[in-house]
Amino acid sequence: MNAPVTTTGVRAEPRRPGVRRRTSPRGALAAFLRGTAGAALLTLAFEVFARLELVDPRLLPPAGVILGEALRLLVDPAFLVEVWATLVAVLGGVALAAAIAVPLGVLIGSYRLAALGLTPIIDSLRSVPGIAIIPLLVLVMGQGVSMKVTIVAFVAVWPLLFNTVYGVRGVDPVAMETARAFRVPVHRTWWRVVLPSALPLVLTGLRLALATGLTVGIAAEIAVGTRDGVGYFILRASYAGFHADTVFAAVTLAGVLGYLMNGITVALTNRLVVWDGKGPS
Amino acid sequence: MSAAHAPAGRRAGGLAQGLLARLGPVVLAVLLWQWAALAAGSPFFPPPGRIAGRVAELWFSEPLLTERFWQDAGPSVLRALTGWLAGAALGVVVGLAAGLWKAAAGYVDPPVNFLRSLPKPAIVPVFLLVFGSGDLMRIGLITFGCVWPVLLNTMQGVRSVDPMYLETARAFHIPPRTQLLRVVIPAALPKIFAGMRVTLSLSLILMVLSEWLLADHGLGHFLITAQRTFEILDVWAAIVLLGLLGYLLNVLFLAAERRVLRSRPS
Amino acid sequence: MTALQVSNLSKSYGEGNPALHNLSFEVREGELLSIVGPSGCGKTTLLKCVAGLVPATRGEVRVHGEEVSGVPEGLAVVFQDYGRSLFPWMKVGQNVEFPLETLRLPKAERQERVERSLAAVGLEGKHERYPWQLSGGMQQRVAIARALAYRPKVLLMDEPFASVDAQTRSGLEDLTRRVHLEFGMTILFVTHDIDESVYLADRLVVLRRSPGSVLAELVIELPRVRDQIVTKSLPAFVRQRSVVAQHIKDAS
Numbered sequence: 067m068n069a070p071v072t073t074t075g076v077r078a079e080p081r082r083p084g085v086r087r088r089t090s091p092r093g094a095l096a097a098f099l100r101g102t103a104g105a106a107l108l109t110l111a112f113e114v115f116a117r118l119e120l121v122d123p124r125l126l127p128p129a130g131v132i133l134g135e136a137l138r139l140l141v142d143p144a145f146l147v148e149v150w151a152t153l154v155a156v157l158g159g160v161a162l163a164a165a166i167a168v169p170l171g172v173l174i175g176s177y178r179l180a181a182l183g184l185t186p187i188i189d190s191l192r193s194v195p196g197i198a199i200i201p202l203l204v205l206v207m208g209q210g211v212s213m214k215v216t217i218v219a220f221v222a223v224w225p226l227l228f229n230t231v232y233g234v235r236g237v238d239p240v241a242m243e244t245a246r247a248f249r250v251p252v253h254r255t256w257w258r259v260v261l262p263s264a265l266p267l268v269l270t271g272l273r274l275a276l277a278t279g280l281t282v283g284i285a286a287e288i289a290v291g292t293r294d295g296v297g298y299f300i301l302r303a304s305y306a307g308f309h310a311d312t313v314f315a316a317v318t319l320a321g322v323l324g325y326l327m328n329g330i331t332v333a334l335t336n337r338l339v340v341w342d343g344k345g346p347s
Numbered sequence: 348m349s350a351a352h353a354p355a356g357r358r359a360g361g362l363a364q365g366l367l368a369r370l371g372p373v374v375l376a377v378l379l380w381q382w383a384a385l386a387a388g389s390p391f392f393p394p395p396g397r398i399a400g401r402v403a404e405l406w407f408s409e410p411l412l413t414e415r416f417w418q419d420a421g422p423s424v425l426r427a428l429t430g431w432l433a434g435a436a437l438g439v440v441v442g443l444a445a446g447l448w449k450a451a452a453g454y455v456d457p458p459v460n461f462l463r464s465l466p467k468p469a470i471v472p473v474f475l476l477v478f479g480s481g482d483l484m485r486i487g488l489i490t491f492g493c494v495w496p497v498l499l500n501t502m503q504g505v506r507s508v509d510p511m512y513l514e515t516a517r518a519f520h521i522p523p524r525t526q527l528l529r530v531v532i533p534a535a536l537p538k539i540f541a542g543m544r545v546t547l548s549l550s551l552i553l554m555v556l557s558e559w560l561l562a563d564h565g566l567g568h569f570l571i572t573a574q575r576t577f578e579i580l581d582v583w584a585a586i587v588l589l590g591l592l593g594y595l596l597n598v599l600f601l602a603a604e605r606r607v608l609r610s611r612p613s
Numbered sequence: 614m615t616a617l618q619v620s621n622l623s624k625s626y627g628e629g630n631p632a633l634h635n636l637s638f639e640v641r642e643g644e645l646l647s648i649v650g651p652s653g654c655g656k657t658t659l660l661k662c663v664a665g666l667v668p669a670t671r672g673e674v675r676v677h678g679e680e681v682s683g684v685p686e687g688l689a690v691v692f693q694d695y696g697r698s699l700f701p702w703m704k705v706g707q708n709v710e711f712p713l714e715t716l717r718l719p720k721a722e723r724q725e726r727v728e729r730s731l732a733a734v735g736l737e738g739k740h741e742r743y744p745w746q747l748s749g750g751m752q753q754r755v756a757i758a759r760a761l762a763y764r765p766k767v768l769l770m771d772e773p774f775a776s777v778d779a780q781t782r783s784g785l786e787d788l789t790r791r792v793h794l795e796f797g798m799t800i801l802f803v804t805h806d807i808d809e810s811v812y813l814a815d816r817l818v819v820l821r822r823s824p825g826s827v828l829a830e831l832v833i834e835l836p837r838v839r840d841q842i843v844t845k846s847l848p849a850f851v852r853q854r855s856v857v858a859q860h861i862k863d864a865s
C-alpha cells in the first residue's frame with residue numbers, strides 16, 4: 067500500500083511538537099501584500115508576453131483584458147450557475163468518497179488481516195487513471211450529475227483512504243493502552259481516540275481529495291461528460307467561435323476556485339485540530 | 348510431527364495463510380464479478396474473462412506485444428513521460444533557485460500555489476487551440492501541468508533544509524556549489540519525489556484528455572472511439588490497459604525513488 | 614484480604630527474550646506497595662501483566678481473587694508517559710470524564726466526580742484547558758485525577774513522576790500518599806527511585822534485572838502520615854533506604 071501523503075504529496079511524518087506559526091494581523095497584511103505583488107508581477111509578465119504578439123492576440127489576449135472579463139464573469143449568473151454545478155459534483159463526490167474511505171481506512175489501519183486481503187484489490191483499482199472510466203460511466207449513467215459525482219468519488223477515495231490508514235496506524239500505542247486500561251469499548255475507542263488522532267492526516271487527505279476531485283471533475287466536463295459545469299463552459303467558449311478572453315477568464319476563475327477550496331480546507335484544519343503538533347514527540 | 352520440525356511447519360503454515368489472506372479476497376472478487384456479470388447479462392458489464400481475452404487479443408499476443416500495442420500505447424506513454432520529465436526538470440531547476448532566494452518567498456509562493464491549484468484539464472482546450480495539437484504542443488501541455496507541484500515541493504524542500512547543516516557547511520568553508528549538491532539537493536529530494544509522484548498520474552490524465560479532444564491515434568483516441576461506436580468490450584479493455592500501464596509506471600517510479608533515497612532514514 | 618496476587622509470573626517477548634521470571638508477591642487490600650528496580654528490569658512489563666494489557670507467558674495474576682485475562686474491572690493505570698496518555702484533543706475535564714462514560718454514569722454524577730478529583734489534585738477550574746497548555750507536573754496530576762475519578766479499587770502507577778522536576782516530584786509524592794489515605798484504594802507503585810519507593814510504601818518489593826525477579830521484600834516502618842523533610846530524616850527511613858540500595862547494588 068502506498069505511503070500516506072500530505073498536501074504536497076510528501077510522506078507524512080509522525081506528529082512532532084512544533085509551534086504553528088501564528089501571524090499577527092500586521093504580518094498577515096504584509097504577507098498578503100507581498101503575495102499580491104508576486105501575482106501582479108506574474109500578470110505583468112503575461113501581459114508583456116501577449117503584447118509581443120508572438121501568438122495571434124485573438125488567441126492569446128493580454129492579461130488586462132482577461133482580468134476585466136473575469137470580473138464580468140464573476141457577476142454573470144450564467145457563469146455562476148456553471149460554477150455551482152461543478153462545485154456540487156465535486157463536494158458530493160468527495161463526501162461520498164469520505165463516507166467510504168474513512169471507515170474502510172479505520173478498518174484497514176486497525177486490522178492486519180484486512181490490510182493484507184484488501185491491499186491487492188485496492189492497488190489494482192487505484193492504478194486505473196480515473197479519467198479512463200469516464201467514457202464507460204457516461205454510457206452507463208448518462209451525462210448527469212450522478213456520473214460526475216461517481217467519477218469524483220472514484221479518484222477522491224484514494225488520498226482519503228491512504229491518509230486515514232496511515233493516521234490510524236500512527237495512533238500512539240500509549241493512547242490505545244490508556245483506553246484499554248479503562249475498559250473503553252472498541253467502537254468508542256475508534257470514535258474518541260483513533261479518529262481524533264488520525265484527524266490531521268484525514269484532513270490532509272481531504273485537501274488532496276478536493277484538488278484531485280476538482281481536476282477530474284473538470285476533466286469529465288471537458289471530455290465528453292456533461293452539459294454543465296466550468297469545464298463545459300470552457301469547452302463551449304473554446305469551440306463556439308473561440309472567445310479567447312472568456313476562455314482565459316474562465317480558466318483563471320477555475321484556478322481561483324481550486325485555490326479557495328485549498329485555502330478553506332487549510333483554515334478548517336487549523337480550527338479543527340488545534341492540538342496538532344502539541345502532543346509529545 | 349517432531350518438535351524439531353514444528354517451527355518450520357508453523358512457518359510454512361503461516362506462509363500459506365498469508366498467501367490465502369493476500370490472494371483469497373482478490374480471487375473471490377473476480378469470481379464474484381464474473382458470476383454477477385454473467386447473471387446480470389448487462390451489455391455494459393461484460394464478464395472479466397471476456398475483457399481479459401479482449402485485452403490479450405488486442406495488445407498482448409504474437410509473441411508478447413502486438414503491433415497495435417505500439418501503435419496505441421507507445422506514442423501516448425511516450426508523450427506523457429516526456430512531458431512529465433520535462434515538467435519535473437523545469438520544476439526542480441526553478442524550484443531550487445526560488446527556494447534558495449529566501450527574500451523572494453513571500454512573492455513567489457502565492458502565484459505558484461495558484462498555478463498548482465489550477466485544475467489542469469481546464470487549460471487543455473485552450474492549449475490545443477492556441478498552440479495547436481502537434482506532438483510538441485501536447486508535450487508542452489503536459490509539461491505545463493506537471494511543473495507546478497514539483498516546483499512548489501522543491502521550494503519547500505530547499506527551505507526545510509536544517510539551517511544547522513548549512514551553518515556547519517559554511518563553518519567548514521565548503522564552497523556553495525558543493526553545498527548545493529551535497530546538502531541542499533539531497534535534503535530536498537524526498538519532497539521532489541513526492542511532487543513527481545503526484546504529477547505522474549496527472550500526466551496520464553492530461554495525455555488521455557488531450558487525445559480525446561484532438562488526436563487520430565493513441566490510447567485516449569482508442570478509448571473514445573470505442574465509446575462512440577458502443578464497443579463496450581473495447582472500452583473495458585482500454586480501461587484495463589490504462590490500469591496496467593498506471594500500475595507499471597507506479598511500480599517503476601517507486602523502485603527508482605527507493606534506489607535514490609535508499610541511504611536516508613525513512 | 615488480598616487485593617492482588619501474583620504467582621510464578623513469567624513473561625517473555627518472543628523466544629529467548631525473557632523480561633520477567635517466576636515472580637510471586639501479593640498486595641493486601643488498602644496497601645501501598647512499591648516495586649523498585651533498575652531501568653529495564655521489567656517493571657512496566659509486570660504492571661501491564663497485572664493490568665491485563667499483555668498476557669503472561671506463565672503463571673497467573675489474580676485481582677480480588679479473579680484470574681486476570683483482559684483488563685479487570687475496578688482497576689486504573691497512571692502511565693509514565695503522561696503526555697502520551699492524556700488525549701491532546703480532549704480538554705482536561707473531558708480527559709478526566711472520558712473513562713466515566715464507559716461506566717454509564719449519569720451526566721451529573723460524572724461532573725461531580727470530575728470536580729472532586731480535579732480538586733483533590735489541586736486543579737480546580739482547569740477543565741477548559743488542554744493538557745498541552747499545562748506544565749508536566751500539572752499534566753501528571755490530570756492523569757492522577759482521571760484515575761481517581763474512576764474510583765478504582767486497585768491503582769497501578771508506572772514511574773509516574775520520572776519525568777518531572779524534583780520539586781514538583783515531592784509534591785506529587787505527597788499527593789499520592791494523601792489520596793491513598795483519603796480514598797483508601799490499593800496502590801501498586803512502580804519506580805526506579807529508591808528514596809521515592811521507601812518514602813511512599815507500606816511495603817516494598819525489590820526487583821533484580823534480566824530477567825526480572827523478586828530480590829527482596831520488606832515492610833516499611835514509617836508512620837502513616839509522612840512529610841518530605843521529617844520522614845526522610847527519620848533513622849528508620851535512612852536505614853531502610855540503605856538496605857534497598859545495598860540489595861540493588863549487590864545484584865548488579
Ligand SMILES: Nc1ncnc2c1ncn2[C@@H]1O[C@H](COP(=O)(O)OP(=O)(O)O)[C@@H](O)[C@H]1O
Binds near residue numbers: 630632652655658
Ligand atoms: N514490547 C516489547 N517487545 C520486546 N521487548 C520488550 C517489550 N517491552 C519491553 N521489552 C523488554 O523487556 C525488558 C523489560 O522492559 P520494561 O518492562 O519496560 O522495563 P522497565 O519498565 O523496568 O524499565 C527490557 O529488556 C525491554 O527491552
Ligand SMILES: [Mg+2]
Binds near residue numbers: 657658693772
Ligand atoms: Mg518502564
